[in-house]
Amino acid sequence: MELLTAFTEGLVAVFAPQTLLWIGIGSIIATILGIIPVLGGELGITLALPFLVGKNAIFVMPFLLAMDAVSCTGGSITSILLNIPGTLINAATTMDGYPMAKKGEAGRAIGAALTASAVGGIITVPMALLMIPILVPFVLKFKSAEMFLLIVSGLCFISVLTTKGRVVKGLISAALGLLIATIGSQAQTGYARFTFGNAHLYEGLPLVTVVLGMYAVPSLINLFVTGKAIAADSLITVKDSKQLVQGAKDVLKHWWLTLKSAIVGYIIGVIPGIGAFTSTFLTYGMAKKSSKTPEEFGKGCVEGVIAPEAANNAKEAGGLLTTLAFGIPGTGTMAIIMAALMVIGIQPGPMLLIENTSLCITMISSIAIANVFAFLLCWFNVPFLTKVTRIDPTYIFATVIPLVFLGAFSRSEKMFDIFLILVTGLLGFFFKKHGYSAPSLILGFVLGKDLEHYLWRSIDIYGPAFIFSTPICIGLFVTIILVIVYKPLVEVLRKIIARNPRGSHEKAI
Amino acid sequence: MKKKILIIYLLLTITVVVFAKGTNEVTNVSDSDPFAAAKAFYAKTDVTLIVPLGAGGGMDVAARNAAPYLQKLLGAKSVSVVNKVGASGIVAYNYLYNDAKRDGSIICFGSHPSTNEIVQNDSAVKYKSEEFTYLGTVQHTRFALTVVPESKYTNINELKTANSFSIGGFGFNDTMSLYGSLICEIIGNEGNCVIGGYGTAAKTLLAMAQGEVDAYASPMDSLYRYVQSKQCVPILVFGSERDEYWPDVPTIFEVLDVSESERIMLESIPESDRIVFCPPQIPQDRANFIEHCLVQMIDDPSFKQATIDSTGYFSGSRDALETREVCLEVINSADNYRVLDSLIKKWMR
Numbered sequence: 001m002e003l004l005t006a007f008t009e010g011l012v013a014v015f016a017p018q019t020l021l022w023i024g025i026g027s028i029i030a031t032i033l034g035i036i037p038v039l040g041g042e043l044g045i046t047l048a049l050p051f052l053v054g055k056n057a058i059f060v061m062p063f064l065l066a067m068d069a070v071s072c073t074g075g076s077i078t079s080i081l082l083n084i085p086g087t088l089i090n091a092a093t094t095m096d097g098y099p100m101a102k103k104g105e106a107g108r109a110i111g112a113a114l115t116a117s118a119v120g121g122i123i124t125v126p127m128a129l130l131m132i133p134i135l136v137p138f139v140l141k142f143k144s145a146e147m148f149l150l151i152v153s154g155l156c157f158i159s160v161l162t163t164k165g166r167v168v169k170g171l172i173s174a175a176l177g178l179l180i181a182t183i184g185s186q187a188q189t190g191y192a193r194f195t196f197g198n199a200h201l202y203e204g205l206p207l208v209t210v211v212l213g214m215y216a217v218p219s220l221i222n223l224f225v226t227g228k229a230i231a232a233d234s235l236i237t238v239k240d241s242k243q244l245v246q247g248a249k250d251v252l253k254h255w256w257l258t259l260k261s262a263i264v265g266y267i268i269g270v271i272p273g274i275g276a277f278t279s280t281f282l283t284y285g286m287a288k289k290s291s292k293t294p295e296e297f298g299k300g301c302v303e304g305v306i307a308p309e310a311a312n313n314a315k316e317a318g319g320l321l322t323t324l325a326f327g328i329p330g331t332g333t334m335a336i337i338m339a340a341l342m343v344i345g346i347q348p349g350p351m352l353l354i355e356n357t358s359l360c361i362t363m364i365s366s367i368a369i370a371n372v373f374a375f376l377l378c379w380f381n382v383p384f385l386t387k388v389t390r391i392d393p394t395y396i397f398a399t400v401i402p403l404v405f406l407g408a409f410s411r412s413e414k415m416f417d418i419f420l421i422l423v424t425g426l427l428g429f430f431f432k433k434h435g436y437s438a439p440s441l442i443l444g445f446v447l448g449k450d451l452e453h454y455l456w457r458s459i460d461i462y463g464p465a466f467i468f469s470t471p472i473c474i475g476l477f478v479t480i481i482l483v484i485v486y487k488p489l490v491e492v493l494r495k496i497i498a499r500n501p502r503g504s505h506e507k508a509i
Numbered sequence: 510m511k512k513k514i515l516i517i518y519l520l521l522t523i524t525v526v527v528f529a530k531g532t533n534e535v536t537n538v539s540d541s542d543p544f545a546a547a548k549a550f551y552a553k554t555d556v557t558l559i560v561p562l563g564a565g566g567g568m569d570v571a572a573r574n575a576a577p578y579l580q581k582l583l584g585a586k587s588v589s590v591v592n593k594v595g596a597s598g599i600v601a602y603n604y605l606y607n608d609a610k611r612d613g614s615i616i617c618f619g620s621h622p623s624t625n626e627i628v629q630n631d632s633a634v635k636y637k638s639e640e641f642t643y644l645g646t647v648q649h650t651r652f653a654l655t656v657v658p659e660s661k662y663t664n665i666n667e668l669k670t671a672n673s674f675s676i677g678g679f680g681f682n683d684t685m686s687l688y689g690s691l692i693c694e695i696i697g698n699e700g701n702c703v704i705g706g707y708g709t710a711a712k713t714l715l716a717m718a719q720g721e722v723d724a725y726a727s728p729m730d731s732l733y734r735y736v737q738s739k740q741c742v743p744i745l746v747f748g749s750e751r752d753e754y755w756p757d758v759p760t761i762f763e764v765l766d767v768s769e770s771e772r773i774m775l776e777s778i779p780e781s782d783r784i785v786f787c788p789p790q791i792p793q794d795r796a797n798f799i800e801h802c803l804v805q806m807i808d809d810p811s812f813k814q815a816t817i818d819s820t821g822y823f824s825g826s827r828d829a830l831e832t833r834e835v836c837l838e839v840i841n842s843a844d845n846y847r848v849l850d851s852l853i854k855k856w857m858r
Binding site: 008139140144185192195197198200202272326327328335337338339342347348349351354379453456457459461 | 712
């Protein structure tokens, strides 16, 4: 009964006009920041924080959460139009979003991205609300051994990120990513590796700079060198506004993919220590594996946009739940939101869910409302924004390159980051020119550190046979084996059947 | 032509970026008020509070609590918090020593930079900790050893006989691991160990709840809220006296047989301090003014209340002189630290 009262109070608070106004303002700011490459919700929240001290948590927290929840909605637009992830977790969207824009289908890609984002962001909110009572026992099941196997399952999808006939180059890219991830001090032993006494390398290479270098710089150089607009007017056969509707219809057509990706994104959001970045690549890989036309992925397939976009907005509700229950923020933005909670005098932890249930419900529900705001805001501006694909690339280059360098420089105010973006930019350009896979490198880089971390800790605690330490571990291990051997096994069986037709088989018997 | 314009535009942008940090400024205002020149300086200055650890941690919360008070007391245009994370603080301290403006506009809320310099003897350290301008300590706190409420170890006597308990640590060579290794050494049972790499208090507490590790040593102001919300229970305080917040929890000297050399090592680990300092050689009047403002801030009951609201705990402060002395003590205890380093290697897995 008490829980029901808390639910009602929480929902009433989120629909109060003043709360809605704060959510609306937060959504507008974050959508704009998300659209501008290298900025994003995190910057907005950091700048807003000093003004919010002493304000009522009922208004402050929905405002901050709206900023966090919808910045990736705006970020999908630059991923599709410019091949530059507006926020880091939009990186997977570039793989099919940008090729769609080049084909003159930018409106359709954005329509699909916005709808999938909104659906993912909204449907996972009731899931989060219902999960409150069982959250703690669920998260406690995922220890170091389970986390290691989850990360290995993410790495299994590296082959999916590579185009056909370039599997070896894909694996080399991923191996390079794993190698780059070893730069910095090793958490268990403290040994500094490949740092050469430079303190900036102790925490490893910064993800933001590497992603910008690998994606933004090669795309912009390519645009500048070719001198052609991303999509010429002649390629656009249907008006952008009609394409938007087509994109929304695509999401409805692929409703199962949307739902599946949202659930995976949500679960990865709930489990602390993996990160949203993985969920977008994981769902992209799953979409390609289950698609009837996997050969179209990477060339402008709408399913390749739907899956990561549904997942990246779905992770917010899950991530918030874990932050509230355990005080473990899954992202940098969540860490700042947690700091805001503590400054207001609210300590995240299991007791928060019990003692302040109505505030938790208000916070989680505000994510759904923010997603509706962001969807409407972007939807009505897309016909204007898609004109970017027809602009002379010289102007795009001149506008975006300084932003990319400024973004990298502002992170640390060190010339080191400028140097790093030049190096990773050159590497990205080399990758693009010679058919290596930037997404595989990024996935290897993102997962590499945690992979090593959880591996050593699992061995320390459970011994070398940690893979068999719990039923969840065994289940994950079997899944990984199936993912790896399924296709080759089917191929081998097919060949055996083809060599031994039924007659000869019977004769043998 | 278009390409030429573009190249000029890009060069201009890079020039603006590189010189955007500005130049140091000298103010020559004299008045009977000893702080008149400093006040005039801050009235047109944006102040940055550098935090060497990530957003959301105890240090970050301490800086964010102080920011509005310092803005009012200094009369600054603005006071903002910037997290300059990396290498357990070395990135931030190197920046403060080598690159930050030496005009009083950059203030650090950190821990003792001497521990990185002396304890870890890290080649990445590019500063001399005794040269920083120490201004005060806004919160100093002892460490405590905690377990989860469901733990099989409910008090320190049970730990004494255990031969397979593990203590979680943030990384390697951090203060949590130092205390963990020292406890293992004092108890002396070979099967015990310290497992590092959890990174934050919340993650270590989750590992305790999951049963991966049995105990966790941490500063009391970081733990207090978790204890209040029944996520962990303190069983031991690392100090010579019981803490006023947890009077029922015994000190390490009460319950364990601590040898003289172990006592020296225990006392040479600095208490967890939220210390405030500036780059070296900032104008003396500005250093005095910041120190004066910090004293006013700490004496303000509403600041104490804000600290208690956000951490549940306020354990007192130190002035600039005492803060500097703690730093020098660490430097003077360098030999003890080297022994601690060998203990870490012995007990950490």
